[in-house]
Amino acid sequence: MLAAALLALAVLLPAARALADDLPSFVHDGQLTLCTNPTLPPMTFVNGSDTNALAGMDIDLARRLAAYWHVALIPQTMDFEGLFPSLSAQRCGMVISGVLRQAGRLRNYDAVAYLDSTVVAVARVGTPKIREMADLSGQTVAVQSGTSYAAQIERENDRLRASGRPPIILQQYPTEDQVVQQVLIGRVHAFISQDVELYYRQKQLGGKVTIILTPDYPDFHQFAVYIRKDSRDSALLQKAIDELSQKGEIAAMAKKWGISGDHQSVFTERNAPSRFDFATFFGALFSTAFLKGAALTLVIALLSHLTAIAISIPMAMKLNGRDSIIRRLLGLYVAVFRGAPTLLQLLFIWNALPQFFPIFREHWFTPFLATWLSLSINESAYQVEINRAALRAVDPGQVLAADALGMTTAQTYRHVIFPQALRIALPPTINEFISLLKTTSLASVISLQELLAVTQIQVARTFQFTEYYAAALVYYLAMVFFFLFLQKRIERRFIWADRNKASADAA
Amino acid sequence: MQLSTSPDPTARISIRGLSKFYKDYLALDRIDLDISKGEKIVVLGPSGSGKSTFIRCLNRIEPHDSGVLMIDGHVIDDRTDLTALRGSVGMVFQNYNLFPHLSVLDNCTLAPRLVRGITKSDAEATARRYLSQVNIAEQAEKFPIQLSGGQQQRVAIARALCMNPEIILFDEPTAALDPESISGIVGIMRDLADQGITTVCVTHEMGFARHIADRIVFMDRGAVLEVTPPEEFFTAPRTERARTFLAQMIRH
Ligand SMILES: Nc1ncnc2c1ncn2[C@@H]1O[C@H](COP(=O)(O)OP(=O)(O)OP(=O)(O)O)[C@@H](O)[C@H]1O
C-alpha cells in the first residue's frame, strides 16, 4: 500500500516538475494575467449588463490557455491604447484583444497567431462597391485609434498624393462602436475593420451597412496573442496554440462565436428599430451596472477632491508665506500638475510608474488607487490656488485681533481664518468638484469601470447609442444638480457676510 | 519729570530705553516712560512718528529690540508667556477688527473660552455684563455687519474687557467715527479709568485727547519728546516740534 503510494509519487513528481518547467515566464504565482479591451465583439466584449462578465473568442482562448497551464485567468480591461503600455509595464502577461499580427508590432513584442481574418471596408447600404482603396480618395474614413489601419491608410495616401489625387480623410475613435456609428449616422463614408466583427454585428447592423471592399493587405490576415519579447515564452505559447488547434478546439471557438467564412450572407434584410427605445433607456437607467458606475464616479471624485483639499490647505499656507526652498518646490509642483493634461497624468501613473517602481505593478495598486492618486495630485494643484486666494482675502486685521486676544496660531486658523476663507473658497471649490466629477470619465483609459466606461461597454454590445448616452447623461446631471443644490444650502449659512440677508433673517 | 535709569517695578508699565528697528529703520528711539495704575495716557504725534509701533510693543504684538519693558514688575521679553500677557493687556483697533462670522456675543466669548478655558455660560454672562456696560446689550445676537461703526467699536471694547485686562491699548479708536459716537467712547474710557483700568490711547482728535488724558505723550520720529498734562501741552508746549504740530492740527 505504502509502496504503491511512493511509487505513484515517484512517477507523478517528475511529471509535476516537467509541467512547471514548461510554464512560460509570464505565467507565475498560479496566475495568467490578460489585458483586453472588451469593445470588439465577437472577439472580446461584455455580454449582458454585468460589466465584469467578459465574453468572446479571445476570452475563451485565454481561459483555455490558463487551463492548459493549470493556472487561474486574471483578466484586466482597459482602453485599446492602454493594452501595449500595460504589457510593457508587466501589468499583464499577455494581450488578446482582436489585435492583428503585424511586422511593426513584432519589433517590440512577440506574437502568436490564432485565427485568420480579412480586412473589410464597410459603408452604408446602397453605397456602390469599389475596386481598390484608392477609390476612397477624398472620402472620409473612420478607424479605431491605436489600431494599425491608420498607418495603412497613410501609406495609401502617400501613393494618392504621389499621383496628385486628394488623400483619404482619416478619423480615429477610441472604441470600435463609435467607428461604426460614424457610418450609421452618415458622418463618414466608410469604416475599416475585420470581417469577424461584422459577422457578430449583423444583428445590430443587418440591412444598414454593406461591405464595399475587401482589400488584400498582407499584414492584416491573422489575429495574434501578444507577449513581451522572449524566445522561450514565444515557443511555449506557439506549442500550446498548435496543440489546441490540432485538437480542433480553436475552430470550435470560432464557430461558437459565429466567425465563419461567408461575407455576403451576413447582411440580410432585418431592420433594427431606429427610434428612441424607452425600454432600453429605463433598463439602463435602473440597471445595477449604471448604478455601480455612477457610484464609483461619485466616490472617486469625492475621495480625490477631499484628499486634494486636505493636501492643498497646508500647501496654500506655505505658498502664501515667506520665500523658501519648499515654497519654490511647491510652485513647481503646481505648475507641472496644472500644465500637464490630466489624461497624460493618469496614463503616466498607470503605465510609466511601474517601470520606475516595480511595487506599482503589484495587485494592490488597482485602477481605483491609481485614479485616486493621480486625480488627487492633479486637483490639489488647482485647489491650492483657490485656497490661496481665499486665505489672502481674509483681512490681516483679523489675525492681529486674534493675536491681541492671546489666541494661538492654530486657534486663529481654526476659529477665525478658516471659517472666513471657507465662504470665499466654497463657490469655486464646488465648481472644481463638478468639473472633477466629469474628469473621472478619463479613468476609463486605465480600466476603471466608472459611469462612462460602463456606458461605452454597453454601447459596444448593443449599438443603442442614444439610449445609453441619455441614461449616462441623466446620472451626470443628477449628481451635478445635487451639488449645486448643496452649495446653495451651505451659502445660506453665510448670512453674516451680507447685511440685508442678516437683517432679513433676524426679522 | 526726571526718571531713574532703572525701571520702576511699582509702576503698572515701566519703560526704559525702548528701541525698535524695522530692518535698519529706527522706528522707536530709546523711549523712557512710567505709567501708573488707572492712568489715562494719550499718545499724540505726526503720522509715521511710531505711535502704533509703540503701543504694539506694550502687548508684544511687535517685539522690541532693546531696552526694558516692565509690566506690574515683570520684565516682558522673549521668555514672557504671551497668552498671559495678552490677557492682561487688551487692545482695540481703529477698524474694530471684529470677527465678522461670529455674533456680537460670540465675538466676546471666543477668546475667554479658547484661551482662558471658561465655560460657555460663564463667558456669556460676563460678555452680557460688559455689553451692557458699553450700552449695546440688545445687539448681542447680531452680526457685526448689522451694526454702526460706533456700535462696533463698543463691541470691540467689550470684547477686550471680557479678558479682564488691567491695561487696554487703543489705536485711533475714534478715527472712523462720527462726533456723537466719539463722545460715547469718551464716556466708556472714563468708566474704565474709574474701574482702575489703565488706558493708552493713540489719537489724532485733539478735543478727545484734551478731555480724556491724564498725561499727553508726544512722539516724533520714534522718540518721545514731551510727557505733560493736557492743559500744559495744549497751552504751552515745551518743544518747537510740538508747537508746529499743534499749529498744523488747529489749522486743519
Ligand atoms: N511692519 C513694518 N515694517 C517696516 N516698517 C514699518 C512697519 N510698521 C511701521 N513701519 C514704519 O515705522 C514707522 C512708524 O509707523 P507707525 O505705524 O508706528 O506710525 P504711526 O505714528 O502710528 O503713524 P499713523 O499716525 O499714520 O498711524 C513708519 O515710518 C512706518 O513706515
Ligand SMILES: [Mg+2]
Ligand atoms: Mg498708527
